[in-house]
Amino acid sequence: xxxxxxxxxLSVREGDSSVIxxxxxxxxxxxxxxxxxxxxxxxxxxxxxxxxxxxxxxxRLTVLLNKKDKHLSLxxxxxxxxxxxxxxxxEPAWEAGSYxxxxxxxxxxxxxx
Amino acid sequence: NAGVTQTPKFRVLKTGQSMxxxxxxxxxxxxxxxxxxxxxxxxxxIHYSVGEGTTAKGEVPDGYNVSRLKKQNxxxxxxxxxxxxxxxxxxxxxxxRGEQYFGPGTRLTVT
Numbered sequence: 001x002x003x004x005x006x007x008x009x010l011s012v013r014e015g016d017s018s019v020i021x022x023x024x025x026x027x028x029x030x031x032x033x034x035x036x037x038x039x040x041x042x043x044x045x046x047x048x049x050x051x052x053x054x055x056x057x058x059x060r061l062t063v064l065l066n067k068k069d070k071h072l073s074l075x076x077x078x079x080x081x082x083x084x085x086x087x088x089x090x091e092p093a094w095e096a097g098s099y100x101x102x103x104x105x106x107x108x109x110x111x112x113x
Numbered sequence: 114n115a116g117v118t119q120t121p122k123f124r125v126l127k128t129g130q131s132m133x134x135x136x137x138x139x140x141x142x143x144x145x146x147x148x149x150x151x152x153x154x155x156x157x158x159i160h161y162s163v164g165e166g167t168t169a170k171g172e173v174p175d176g177y178n179v180s181r182l183k184k185q186n187x188x189x190x191x192x193x194x195x196x197x198x199x200x201x202x203x204x205x206x207x208x209x210r211g212e213q214y215f216g217p218g219t220r221l222t223v224t
Contacts, residue, residue: 008153033212042117042203042215043156088156092210098144098163099210105155 004091006104013112018076020107022089027070033090033101034063034074043088047074076109084111114139117216119204125222126194134189134219136204142214144207145187146171147179149200150218156203162187163209194223 005023012018024032030051035043049056049063049072056063062075072089086106093102117138126132136145147159158171162181176198178190187206191198199222205213 035215040218042217043205043213044215045212048212096169098161098169100146100158100161101207101213103156105153 004089004102004104006087006089006107008105009108009110011110011112012079014079014081016079018074018079018083018109018111020074020076020087020089020109022072022074022104024070024072024089024091025102026091026093027067029091031092032063032065032072034072035088035090035103037086037088037106039085046087079109079111081111081113084109116140117204117206117214119202119216119219121219122217123220125224126191127224128195130194131190131192132194132221133191134202134204134221136187136189136206136216137185138187138204138206138214139185140206140214141184142206143184143209144213145181146205146207146213147177147187147189148203148205149173150203151200159189159202194221196223199223 033048034046036046037043060077064073086108088103088106090101090103120135146161148156157173160179162168165184168179180188202219204216207213
């Protein structure tokens, strides 16, 4: 089947903006999620967007959703060294009658001081 | 609330040995999942459960078994470990249609 696609690596300088892109598969997805994984830790929900929204802003985070192109992006303003992590986008999927999340392979964000 | 906990945090096994990974959640979630994470592969679903007493296969179930005897616990078993099972294992739980909450992971090395 189709995959949730993300680029694997992104490197930015401290203070710059980071933009992490994701292409998902199901135009009828109700929610789309961004998870963050810090080194040596599990995934934590960073933010999410409901499918009837085009944009969601939460402090330094901006999520943009283009339903026509099935494209999701996460912008981090004023990127800090503490933002260095792997970022996963995820979309819901129904598999064998149960609700699951399909994850992209993750984008590793490296912040250069 | 402790959220999702996993034991052990680290383990080294020899080829052919068996072990059980324990996942526990205190959020009364119906759904629980086991994933493995390998470099460049992202997260791959091993098995999942939609309720106490039920389990189902995910994307990469071979070589693993699971049990969900209690709602709060989800066990992942390796009957005969192989080097290809060297990985970081994550457990997660969720309500029926909602975000997943992840444990801190178990790093397993099979020599």
